[in-house]
Amino acid sequence: MVSRVYCASTIGVDAKIIEVETSLSGGVPRFYLVGLPDRAVSEARDRVEAAVKNTGASFPFGKVTVNLAPADLPKEGSAFDLPIAVAILEASGQLRSNKLDDTLILGELALNGKMRPVKGILPMVVEARDRGVKNVIVPCENGAEAAVVDEINVYPFESLQQVRLWLEDFRKAEPLKIDVRSIFRKNGEAVFVDFSDVRGQENVKRALEVAAAGGHNVIMVGPPGSGKTMMARRLPTILPPLTLDEALETTKIHSVAGLLSAGKALVTERPFRAPHHTVSDVALVGGGSIPMPGEISMAHNGVLFLDELPEFKRSALEVMRQPLEDGFVSISRARMSVSYPSRIMLVSSMNPSPTGDWYDATDPNAASPVQMQRYLSKISGPLLDRIDLHIDVQKVSYEELSGKIKGESSESIRKRVMQAREIQTTRFMGVKGVYCNAQMNTKTARKMCPLDDSGSQILKKAITTLGLSARAYDRILKVSRTIADLDSSQEIRSNHVAEAIQYRSLDRDGWLG
Structure with missing residues (x-):
């Protein structure tokens, strides 16, 4: 039978x-x-x-x-x-x-x-x-x-x-029902870390707000103890909540990887993944004899944080270039080919030099400009081109650390981020595969980011002076568009362009201090 x-x-x-x-x-x-x-x-x-x-x-x-x-x-x-x-x-x-x-x-x-x-x-x-x-x-x-x-x-x-x-109909059973909305409500009641814990660093928090509003990739450069990791771990608290479709996409990946807790219905919080710098190429982007998702896919719809970026193996960083651009990882084997989504915010940090400090002409023990440049060169130019915002992080002063005034809360920052995202949702309605400014391709960016004469002149001077690549030009346009959205401005003004250019510090000759 x-x-x-x-x-x-x-x-x-x-x-x-x-x-x-x-x-x-x-x-x-x-x-x-x-x-x-x-x-x-x-x-x-x-x-x-x-x-x-x-x-x-x-x-x-x-x-x-x-x-x-x-x-x-x-x-x-x-x-x-x-x-x-x-x-x-x-x-x-x-x-x-x-x-x-x-x-x-x-x-x-x-x-x-x-x-x-x-x-x-x-x-x-x-x-x-x-x-x-x-x-x-x-x-x-x-x-x-x-x-x-x-x-x-x-x-x-x-x-x-x-x-x-x-x-065999000898046992009666009722199908299980889940109230998805209640799951999201419980998630909203959870306790998170908060940006109000961060003292000082207002310029860095502003840059992270811009990154969250547009879904942009970020690299923070600063000495140890300046708060880079602390701020990176608080970034998910200012990102918009997951939609149901995003939650289902993210849960699928965690389910396939076997990382969904027993009895858990959905991943309702944006993932935050922070692999150690000893991570292998396969663990970072996925693969294996039986293909499995890597860290970049586990962070889909969330944040992938790479602390001390130059310490990662160069080969591991280079295989990230295409997933960052395309939003998915393709893995081919003799018997099958699979794709895993990898639409992430890449947030990375690094010290400015092997010693951890900026160049200081008055300090004979400080790192030299040559040492700093050699340390930065561990990160390839094409990978840096795919990072929209370069942020200089300085040490926090004693007055800021000892002050009793708390910083702005994540909730208030998140409100501005969500308002900017709502503008982008309306703008990209009908544009397939684009949900925020960072996901625009070149053609869409040129169409959605027109500049006036003053903005064009500022950008032209920056491109000519700094020798920026075509990809960096597009990144500046996208970041300018996000800054304008935070300002609730339909037009990209010269001050929006100027601020976006300031976030390309690693492209400037004077970044060494």
């Missing part, structure tokens, strides 16, 4: 429906699992046999053949345990159900028949809904994550025995 059960497998952040076909025949007891299974899938045989026996059923005696179709698609993960067990029970006549044609079944099995959570549930349930599947069975720990998908019935169970009883 041949049975068929539906499950799914992830491909990047998407998924594909998989048919589990099972055939039983007489002869010497053997178990064949075909259809390009990986090691975890191949080991399902022992888990499934023990789980079936420990739930009171009998494992078929003879030849068992399980085919995972389509056969040319590599399968990985442990989500195939439960559908294989159900398919074997049906093929052996121990389970009869009219629900299997409309049900997606996912889950790992323990040896005692208990169900364990699996990764990648959200994209698999989304694919099932899009394919018209009515029901989906998942482990209890994955229930909340699966239930955020509407128009499909999600049934979380604890064991193979409960699944079997429900399929």
Whole structure:
């Protein structure tokens, strides 16, 4: 007898429906699992046999053949345990159900028949809904994550025995429902770090406000202890809240990577990822024999913070160039090609020299201009071109540190950022793939960022004097547009252009102090 059960497998952040076909025949007891299974899938045989026996059923005696179709698609993960067990029970006549044609079944099995959570549930349930599947069975720990998908019935169970009883109509169960809006409300009540904790550094906070308003990449250059890391970690508190679509995109990536906490339904806060400078190329951008998302994709719709940028391996930084430009990472292998989204704000920091200090002509022990230039040269010009704002960070004075007046709160800064983003949302309505100023391509930037005569003259002088690249020219236009949006100005004025030029300090000959 041949049975068929539906499950799914992830491909990047998407998924594909998989048919589990099972055939039983007489002869010497053997178990064949075909259809390009990986090691975890191949080991399902022992888990499934023990789980079936420990739930009171009998494992078929003879030849068992399980085919995972389509056969040319590599399968990985442990989500195939439960559908294989159900398919074997049906093929052996121990389970009869009219629900299997409309049900997606996912889950790992323990040896005692208990169900364990699996990764990648959200994209698999989304694919099932899009394919018209009515029901989906998942482990209890994955229930909340699966239930955020509407128009499909999600049934979380604890064991193979409960699944079997429900399929045979011996057990009643109500589909799990999740109030997504309440999840976002709870997120809004969470306690965050705040920009009011930062003393002084008003010019840096202004630059970070511009970066948040336009989604621009940032590099902060300053000595140790000047507050670079502190301010970077507070940047997510002034970014606009995630929309539902952004939350689903981000949750898909975390789900596929297996980083979504058990019982958690959605990632409702903008990610903040801060990998150590010893991170490998693959860990940063993704890859591996079985492609997995890297840090740049885990930070999708959020912030990727690279502290002490020159200490990162140059090869790791260079592979970031295309994802920063395109907004996604493409990983090609012999059997498949996958893409992971990587629309991020890159925030980086560095010391101005190996000693950590700026050049000081009065200090014989300070770093020389040559040392500072050599230290900066660890970062390639093309990568610096992709960073919109270069910010000089000075040490905080004693008076500022000891003062009792707190800085402006994240909430008030965030209000201005959100007002600027609303202007951009209206501006880019109908422009595919552009949601903020930083995402404009060259053609869109020239169209959306017209300059008056005075602004053109200022920019011309800066380009001529500093020898800026064409990409830097476009970056200045985009930043000028963001500054104008913060000023609620439809036109880009000369003062907006002048401020944007000030944020290209690493392009200036005098940046060394």
